[in-house]
Amino acid sequence: MGKWFKSGAPWIWMTGGAVSISLIAVLGLLLLIAWRGLSYFWPATIYQWQMQDENGKPYTLIGEIHDREQVPTERLVAAGHHFAANPGEFVNRFLVKTGNREFVSLDFRWILQTDIVSRSAPVGVAMIERSQNGNFYGYPVAIVEAGQRLPAQGDIADTLQQYIQRAVGLNKQAEQLQKQDIGSVNYDLERLRLKGRKYELDNALTAERQAELAQQRQQLQQKYQVLEKQLFSLREQAGRDAVIVKDMRGQEVTLPLDTVLDVSYVNGMGFWQKLTTWCVRIGHFVSDDPREANTEGGVFPAIFGTVFMVLLMAIIVTPFGVIAAIYLHEYARKGILTKIIRIAVINLAGVPSIVYGVFGLGFFVYMVGGSIDKLFYPEALPSPTFGSPGVIWSALTLAILTLPVVIVSTEEGLSRIPSAIRQGSLALGATKAETLWRIVIPMASPAIMTGLILAVARAAGEVAPLMLVGVVKLAPNLPVDMNFPFVHLERKFMHLGFHIYDVGFQSPNVEAARPLVYATSFLLVTVIVALNLTAISVRNHLREKYRSLEN
Amino acid sequence: MESQVSKPASASHDFLMEKRGNRRALKDLLAKIGVTVGGIMVFVALLLIFFYLLYVIKPVFDAAKVTPLSSIPVVADSKTLMVGTDEQNEIIYRASEQGSVDFYRIANTSKQTMQLPIPAGAKVVSSAASVPNQQLFALGLDNGQALLAGVNFSVSYPDNKRLITPGLRYPMGEPLIAVAEDGAPLQQLVFAYSSSKVSFAYRGNQQQWFLTRLDGEQNMLTEETEWQHHSKLLPNTPALVEHQLLTPDQRQLMLQSGNKVFIYDISDIDDVSLMQVLDLERNKAKVSNISLLAGASSLLVSYNTGVVAQYFQVAGEHGRLYQFIREFKGLGNIEVLASEYYRKSFATVSEDGRLELLYTTSERELFSKKFDLTKPVAMGFSPRANALVVLADDKLQLLGVSNAHPEVSWSALWNKVWYEGYPEPQYVWQSTSGSDDFEAKLSLMPLAFGTIKAAFYAMIFAVPLAIAGAIYTAYFMSAKVRSLVKPTIEIMEALPTVILGFLAGLWLAPLIEDHLPGLLILLILLPVTILLTAFIWSKLPVRIKLLLPETYQELLLIPVICFFGWLSFAISPSIELWLFHGDTRQFITNTLGMSFDQRNALVVGIAMGFAVIPTIFSIAEDAIFSVPRHLSNGSLALGATRWQTLTRVVLLTASPGIFSAVMMGLGRAVGETMIVLMATGNTAIMDWSIFQGMRTLAANIAVEMPESAIGSSHYRVLFLAAFVLFVFTFFFNTIAEVVRQRLRERYSSL
Secondary structure, X not given: OHHHHHOOHHHHHHHHHHHHHHHHHHHHHHHHHHHHHHHOOOOOOOEEEEEEOOOOOEEEEEEEEEEEEEEEHHXXXXXXXXXXOOOOOEXXXXXXXXXXXXXXXXXXEEEEHHHEEXXXXXXXXXXXXXXXXXXXXXXXXXXXXXXXXXXXXXXXXXXXXXXXXXXXXXXXXXXXXXXXXXXXXXXXXXXXHHHHHHHHHOOOOOHHHHHHHHHHHHHHHHHHHHHHHHHHHHHHHHOOOEEEEEOOOOOEEEEEHHHEEEEEOHHHOOHHHHHHHHHXXXXXXXXXXXXXXXXXXXXXXXXXXXXXXXXXXXXXXXXXXXXXHHHHHHHOOOOHHHHHHHHHHHHHOOOOHHHHHHHHHHHHHHHHHHHHHHHHOHXXXXXXXXXXXXXXXXXXXXXXXXXXXXXXXXXXXHHHOOHHHHHHHHHOOOOHHHHHHHHHHHHHHHHHHHHXXXXXHHHHHOOHHHHHHOEOOOOOOOOEOOOOOOEXXXXXXXXXXXXXXXXXXHOOOHHHHHHHHHHXXXXXXHHHHHHHHHHHHHHHHHHHHHHHHHO | OOOOOOOOOHHXXXXXXXXXXXXXXXXXXXXXXXXXXXXXXXXXXXXXXXXXXXXXXXXXXXXXXXXXXXXXXOOOOOOEEEEXXXXXXXXXXXXXXXXXXXXXXXXXXXEEEEEOOOOOOOXXXXXXXXXXXXXXXXXXXXXXXXXXXXXXXXXXXXXXXXXXXXXXXXXXXXXXXXXXXXXXXXXXXXXXEEOOEEEEEEEOOOOOEEEEEEEEEEOOOOOOEEEEEEEEEOOOOOOOOOEEEEOOOOOEEEEEEOOEEEEEEOOOOOOXXXXXXXXXXXXXXOXXXXXXXXXXXXEEEEEOOOOEEEEEEEEEOOEEEEEEEEEEOOOOOEEEEEEOOOXXXXXXXXXXXXXXXXXXXXXXXXXXXXXOOOOEEEEEEOOOOOEEEEEEOOEEEXXXXXXXXXXXXXXXXXXXXXXXXXXXXXXXXXXXXXXXXXXXXXXXHHHHHHHHXXXXXXXXXXXXXXXXXXXXXXXXXXXXXXXXXXHHHHHHHHOOHHHXXXXXXXXXXXXXXXXXXXXXXXXXHHXXXXXXXXXXXXXXXXXXXXXXXXXXXXXHHHHHHHHHHHHHHHOHHHHHHXXXXXXXXXXXXXXXXXXXXXXXXXXXXXXHHHHHHHHHHHHHHHHHHOOOHHHHHHHHHOOOXXXXXXXXXXXXXXXXXXXXXXXXXXXXXXXXXXXXXXXXXXXXXXXXXXXOOOOOHHHHHHHHHHHOOOOOHHHHHHHHHHHHHHHHHHHHHHHHHHHHHHHHHHHHHO
């Protein structure tokens, strides 16, 4: 034993333990996120519990099991709970999502194992997804068409599906009308107002122009009225029908179909059916807009915002980063100054991102943006155009943040290229610029690519600076739309990372939102890990390609 | 990085110049210029961050500026009661003790005089001014009546041009108010006004002091206010009162006599009592005047020795009593003193015309200069505190004041400050509040403390794990496993911290709260288990050892650790029941007497530790791995064991690299924002307790920056916080980088 200790083997094992713990932590973390994120979409069984409370009063509960835990009996007793019989040291407790938010006070509730009389999973119970007030659980009983209750004829599941599809289709049309057509009319009206204001500021608002503007405005308003009528009629049609559902209190509740998005009888589904539903739900998650203060629905605007901002950033950062690296490595005189610059650049990569956010807010948003507003958009003042946080400022801020990554990576690539190749090219009569353009940069391209991908991966995961320079919890419009000039760089945008922070910590119903946060996290992690792996493989691939040259 | 390219010889230039080489040479030149300019621009842009932050911060520490703007000669027929301006500093007014108010337009020095309606036969025996922001004054008459009036400026826009019209207003509806019921003269009158309550205090015929309160009640029908009259004789008043003050909240009356101030509690007219007799004696100096600071919770006492002392109420054993707080010295022979409308600044002018501008809480002397202000009589700030009006030498002088950030000073940021209403000097960060007369408390100390605390706990967690892991990966692990393990741990670095923060706040924090004993057990169990596994493994017959290829021997620990990790959490409730009566939290709060936050330093330490591990691991691993092999081989060949070689040769050689890894990790932990923001309660407390949260510099910026007004002190102090972070991380990273480069050179020479 003593000899064994003296050999140092235990310490080696201890260090091995440290590696194992780190590995477990990394993999465990990724697995946790993946499991929680993906299981959110899996159709969970809907149970029906026959319950009996402390006083012996029976009641029924319908819902999904959300979480379970063990509680010491002592703690429950201390909290004032009475047990009929001694339940042992621990009691199982379930967190049940009961939905039906507008009819019950809590849509999540903890129930004790001891209160459960029986549990079943009836096939007829349906989960109704709604655009307001969350899910509804209950037994669909009948359909109401235009105020008339249709006579029940056997299974209403199929009929209900048809009616829902009709309403969903109409709703979609209405939404499209509202967002695109009416949205663009509103946009044009606002532009007209600004145009008028600009004439006014320039003292060029002649009666002629005024009349012209008024006429245009009237045209738009007429158009608007027509569209509005269409919208109302679509909405009215969508709201024609309703479904009567028996809920867990045993009461029949009428749900108008224009708020219903989907109905599913989860308990009757087979595995493959569940798998299909799972895939469909994931599809909805990545392609839908968020609903109900971001706690339901999809994250499409956040994905779009993240990608758009990151692309913009990549466009800005690549040329500057590469030029800076080339200057530093190829043109700058070697000396103490370049050494200092190099160290400073490396260190900038370690400066906290929030510092860049503060800089971006003060310099880009208030100083540059404010000046742009004064020069080019005086008609919109005092409401700012570029002088408030927006996607362009976010992209610029992150470009500065990731500049060191690109510079360091590119320079590393440049220093890998043997000087013999450069000298060979120069000896053959090429100018320095030609050598750079034809020989050096292509050979350094893997490094540039790696730097860029790493920059993108870092930018996609940054949240802190964005909170200052452009991210919002709910952006009414995407930064790209069909209204001239199509790309609106001054708009605020949504971001996956901020979405996680906002929904997880600022939403009114954290319990309901938590699975969604896991799903969003999983999406973000997937994107970033994929980008990092791509960076690694691109680097390896291109390195292979130029290996023959390196020797 | 070595030099690679030698310049093309000039001969080739000549060759290029010929024929079509012209264009190529031009292109070459353009490329050179383009890249050079572009490259330098980029570095300048990066440098800009530093200088921009400085540029925003600098005004905070700038001294105030005072410049004389204009001067209007005044023929004073009676003594001056108060002077002031309108909001735009276009009109100066001077109210006299006889009830006439002169308004002077600065633009054309035109004068307009208004006179209060003093009833025939009555004589003015005393006068008083309100706190500056009310711009009210009152005259006490010898028939027991008082005149209450204020200056008023109405703004209109004829022809789109601003026109300010001065006037007088009577806040109680009527200018004339019967105060003394017996018709005694109102001597040494002092008053305080609010829309529903007015108080007057005065000296009556004998040396008796009276308090009269008028309670207003609005008549629902006529919308007129009816005033209820109460009067009271004050008990225990001093004989010779020199100065008298009434706080605008009408709770306290102060009568100064010699070096004593008698403070009465007058909040209830039926229960007026002497609250405290405050001794103002300081170094035998004589009190020359007393006045109230903005917000009216502080008493400013000026002495004839050129000292101004601040007193305010501090809660103590005998209730809230006035107490000496701080003093400002060397202000000359103070003739007049004025305090600002809303901030805690005040200005003094000495007999010889020296103007001093001071701020109480930050203890800053903002400005001091001698002007042509001899024999000053009265002084007042303008409503926006951007000008001062001084009546001196029979001239009304308007002085422009630029004094944007008086409340910030180096000492206020980093030292304890005694704020009004606090029992003792403290470090406080409290930038905003609901109430109007709130004073921002901008001490960076609690935030810096929180930053260091968070980083400290993160480093405690991360450094041992990361360095031990790096040692094993670099030195003992087989190449094949290493090529898998290293990227896996490094990918953690790319993981967005918002995800780590979210998991820490919503998953880890409740988990730890529920399984505290489990965590404790895990801490003990883990090393024991690892040692035990190692021991058993060493005693196992070789036959079994061969079943697992040596390459994967390291991974044997993973299932073991997983199992024991699960086990310690699984038995946690039972342990909790056994040792802590089923509720560890209760145990910590009640028995240990520590307060417990769910989102505490422990959670932050673990979460941020995970964020820092890959940084430290990666750099330390590189350092250990690149220790030249011949060093360790030599040691092994001389008979040292692997562990001896590691500790005495390899680690010693790589120690600068490990040091720089730790520095890098520290830099990252200090600046991390999202994890701290989400995994702590973000309360700015100063407590090392592991079960309490903190507020860090970075998280504070993220929370408060979007809400701070551009150019305000708060905004600039947040920039300062960012600058501190910048300099701090830059400093540590530079050390780390320099050490690393040195090490690299040393390795290449070995």
